[in-house]
Amino acid sequence: MRLMEAALDLLSERGKEGVSLRELTDAADANVAAVSYHFGSLQALLDEAIEEALERYLDAQQEAVSALGPEPTLEELAAAFARPMISALTKGGRDRGAIRIVARAAIDPPAGWDRFDARFDQIRADVVRALKARLSGVKTRDLIFRIRCAAGMLNWIALAPVGAEVSDMSEKQAERLLVPILAGALRGTNLR
Amino acid sequence: MRLMEAALDLLSERGKEGVSLRELTDAADANVAAVSYHFGSLQALLDEAIEEALERYLDAQQEAVSALGPEPTLEELAAAFARPMISALTKGGRDRGAIRIVARAAIDPPAGWDRFDARFDQIRADVVRALKARLSGVKTRDLIFRIRCAAGMLNWIALAPVGAEVSDMSEKQAERLLVPILAGALRGTNLR
DNA sequence: GCTCTGTTCAAGCGCGTGATTGAATAAGTC
DNA sequence: GACTTATTCAATCACGCGCTTGAACAGAGC
Numbered sequence: 001m002r003l004m005e006a007a008l009d010l011l012s013e014r015g016k017e018g019v020s021l022r023e024l025t026d027a028a029d030a031n032v033a034a035v036s037y038h039f040g041s042l043q044a045l046l047d048e049a050i051e052e053a054l055e056r057y058l059d060a061q062q063e064a065v066s067a068l069g070p071e072p073t074l075e076e077l078a079a080a081f082a083r084p085m086i087s088a089l090t091k092g093g094r095d096r097g098a099i100r101i102v103a104r105a106a107i108d109p110p111a112g113w114d115r116f117d118a119r120f121d122q123i124r125a126d127v128v129r130a131l132k133a134r135l136s137g138v139k140t141r142d143l144i145f146r147i148r149c150a151a152g153m154l155n156w157i158a159l160a161p162v163g164a165e166v167s168d169m170s171e172k173q174a175e176r177l178l179v180p181i182l183a184g185a186l187r188g189t190n191l192r
Numbered sequence: 193m194r195l196m197e198a199a200l201d202l203l204s205e206r207g208k209e210g211v212s213l214r215e216l217t218d219a220a221d222a223n224v225a226a227v228s229y230h231f232g233s234l235q236a237l238l239d240e241a242i243e244e245a246l247e248r249y250l251d252a253q254q255e256a257v258s259a260l261g262p263e264p265t266l267e268e269l270a271a272a273f274a275r276p277m278i279s280a281l282t283k284g285g286r287d288r289g290a291i292r293i294v295a296r297a298a299i300d301p302p303a304g305w306d307r308f309d310a311r312f313d314q315i316r317a318d319v320v321r322a323l324k325a326r327l328s329g330v331k332t333r334d335l336i337f338r339i340r341c342a343a344g345m346l347n348w349i350a351l352a353p354v355g356a357e358v359s360d361m362s363e364k365q366a367e368r369l370l371v372p373i374l375a376g377a378l379r380g381t382n383l384r
Numbered sequence: 385g386c387t388c389t390g391t392t393c394a395a396g397c398g399c400g401t402g403a404t405t406g407a408a409t410a411a412g413t414c
Numbered sequence: 415g416a417c418t419t420a421t422t423c424a425a426t427c428a429c430g431c432g433c434t435t436g437a438a439c440a441g442a443g444c
Contacts, residue, residue, distance in 0.1 A: 015209075017207075106352060141371070145357065145369065146373055147227065149348075149354070150344055152349065153345045154343055156345065156347060157344065159299050160298060160299050160339040160344055161300075162337070162341070162344060179378055181337075181341050184378070184380045184381045185345070185373045185374075185376050187376050189267060189379060
């Protein structure tokens with residue numbers, strides 16, 4: 001569907017408040033009424049696009065994390081956790097666009113996103129389990145917070161100007177740059 | 193000025209695209225024409241508010257970093273770097289609002305923000321100098337990237353839901369939680 | 385009392401927005 | 415060919431937007 005593609009493109013550039021019906025239908029080479037006809041409203045189309053982007057991202061991250069061996073190192077864990085983001089950023093195009101939509105939405109989640117809470121919790125639980133083998137002294141609550149900080153850092157890179165640097169690299173280069181930082185954040189410093 | 197206060201409040205809640213002239217003047221209990229009269233336009237008022245918030249933040253961060261001793265530990269450095277943000281978040285109210293405005297603006301900097309590039313570079317240079325004493329093997333370019341990642345993580349915490357947790361803590365608690373993560377990110381993992 | 389200056393106000397302008405409408409067209413189905 | 419259904423289209427609606435206008439008001443200086 002051309003409308004959905006145009007919605008994803010515009011959402012990634014301008015955010016969910018910056019997409020007007022006219023420019024969307026112009027970009028999709030469609031009539032304004034087509035949006036109401038197929039999706040009910042502009043908002044419904046945008047919501048659908050955002051949810052689709054999030055679902056794809058969660059699928060990729062969950063798969064990457066569960067593909068890890070039994071006792072991964074911090075770096076292996078961080079690499080798996082970050083791979084979907086790094087891959088999308090360095091690949092560019094629609095993939096990078098979709099990931100930016102998700103990152104934007106994570107700042108103030110749209111209504112109804114508690115629907116995805118269980119998936120977020122599941123992924124974090126998997127990461128926590130792997131982390132505990134390496135960081136035995138840290139409370140679970142703190143580990144979860146560190147994971148959220150690491151995810152936040154990735155989201156920031158997807159959105160902010162600093163991420164342009166990463167987008168220009170190869171996937172390997174970006175991984176070599178980012179994984180030590182993420183792993184360092186997960187490990188922390190105060191308790192050895 | 194009531195208009196400026198209302199602008200800061202609304203900007204921190206909705207971002208720079210989400211503030212309408214009507215709701216601003218309603219919140220400030222003023223007439224719509226007052227904005228044009230005193231500031232020229234709505235955009236000019238918002239720009240002024242954002243720049244003021246950024247300047248205050250840069251001042252605080254620069255002061256905190258330059259107040260460090262000659263060879264600070266990674267934790268001391270991270271604590272100084274993060275103090276203005278942590279302080280504003282835990283303090284709440286207008287301080288927290290102002291910091292969120294800055295964080296939002298950092299995602300896609302308004303036109304003319306290259307004006308502040310020198311200040312950002314200055315602060316980063318100070319941090320790099322202190323970092324080099326502790327991380328002798330890392331390239332300057334990579335250190336700068338790590339600093340930007342750490343700053344990004346703080347900005348993310350200021351904006352995203354995960355930050356609510358931090359906002360409810362005391363400044364000391366928040367520092368104990370965040371500083372090890374930031375210091376860990378700055379140190380990285382792959383080269384000891 | 386009169387005027388000048390700074391400020392506030394209700395009313396309205398032009399414009400872009402999301403959404404709707406009824407006609408026109410295309411594609412099956414018998 | 416006739417009827418039904420799905421889709422597209424130009425035209426239009428009401429609304430909220432940023433901004434301007436000219437009148438009204440208040441205070442200071444003379």
